Amino acid sequence: MDRNLSAGLLAALSAAFIGSAWQLVSRHGVTTTLGPMELALMRYGIPALLLAPLWFGRRRIATKGARMARVLLVVGGGLPFGLLVLAGAQWAPASHMGIFMAGSLPLFTAIGARLHKGQAVGGLRLLGLGCIALGMVLFAVGSFRGGTLDWRGDLLFLVAAMLWAMHSLAFAQCGLTPWQGAAFVNGWSALLLLPVLAFAGAPRLLSAPWPDIALQASMQGVVAGLLGLVVYMVAVARLGAARASLSAALVPVLTTLGAAWWMDEPVTPAVLVALALVVPGIVLASGAVRWRVKQARPAA
Incomplete structure (x- = not known):
């Protein structure tokens, strides 16, 4: 296997586990002793401090891409994205976060690649996108019929996934290494967070139990904010x-199973139907699976 391919696959697998763990911890945090502002402070403030040396010295960050790409890099993967997810986690269960955020990511990525690069989508990729869309529509209908406020969180998760797709596409245009990109996103997010904190504050940070703060600081600031990015x-x-x-x-699978085990969230038939459509849809939409057409051999 090609070395770049194997490293990419390992990184993608790690990102999936870290992303699921971040969703679970975030849902736990905003429904117990902390709120979105407290988690956002740890999510972006801690990695911004840890990566501060990359802003100075001979090897300091020097972006080469267009200004709009840099803006989308921060907006899509930084504070606006994080606040949307953390706010949505207050209303919708963790399983909804996994399905709507992770499920819609290939959909928004394909739309962005089509608009930005003119990349056409057809065949199995189009079928996969259709499965994703159908699974999320059916799941959303169930949320509306349930008479709960889950739909508010679901909507925020969809917007967050759209921003993350922009972040993914913008990263290739910025000329940054992954570590520089993480420093750039977290650094600017921490700066953007300062006026928000001045207005809203983070009052629960002083009253929450220390074990909860330690868990969130390690997961939000180090695992998700640094390693995950x-x-x-x-x-x-x-x-x-x-x-x-x-x-x-x-x-979606990891988050649903984790939420059922850790937070006793029920795995409903609606969740199973959504997973049965969204998960195969993601695989097909990624382009990893393609038709193999055998060419006919010429007659002897």
């Missing part, structure tokens, strides 16, 4: 945005 950028750099999004196929 880096390994996903490695996957995009080695595999491309479309193939890297294949890692999203594992996230």
Whole structure:
């Protein structure tokens, strides 16, 4: 196997496990002792401090891409994305986060690649996108009929997935290494967070139990904010945005199982139907599976 391909696949697999763990921990945090602002402070403040040396010295960050690409890199993978997810986690269960965020990522990535690069989608990829769309529509209908506020979180998850797709496509245009990209996104996100904190504050940070703060600081700041962003950028750099999004196929399953085990979230028939459509849809939409047409041999 090609070395770049194997490294990309390993990075994509790591990104899937980290992404699922971040979803579970975020849902637990905003429904117990902490809120979105407290988690956002740890999610972007800690890695910004850890990666601060990359902003200075001879090897400091020097972006080569267009300004709009840099803006989309921060908006799509930084503070706006994080606040949408953390706010949505207050209303919708973790399984919804896995299905709507990870499921719609290949869909939005394909739309972005079509608009930006003119890449056509057909064959099995189009079939996969159709499965994803059908699974999420059926799941969304169930959320509306349930009479709960889950649909608010689902909508925020969809917008967050759209932003993350922009982040993936913009990274290739910025001329940054994965570590530089993580420093760039977290650094600017931390700066953007300062005026938001001045207005809203983070009052629960002083009243929450220390074990909860330690869990969130390690998962939000180090595992997700630092390692998760880096390994996903490695996957995009080695595999491309479309193939890297294949890692999203594992996230809905991992998050649903993890939420059932850790937070006693029920695995409903609606969740199973959505997974049965979305997960194969992600695999097909990634372009990893293609038709193999055998050419007829000429007659002797």
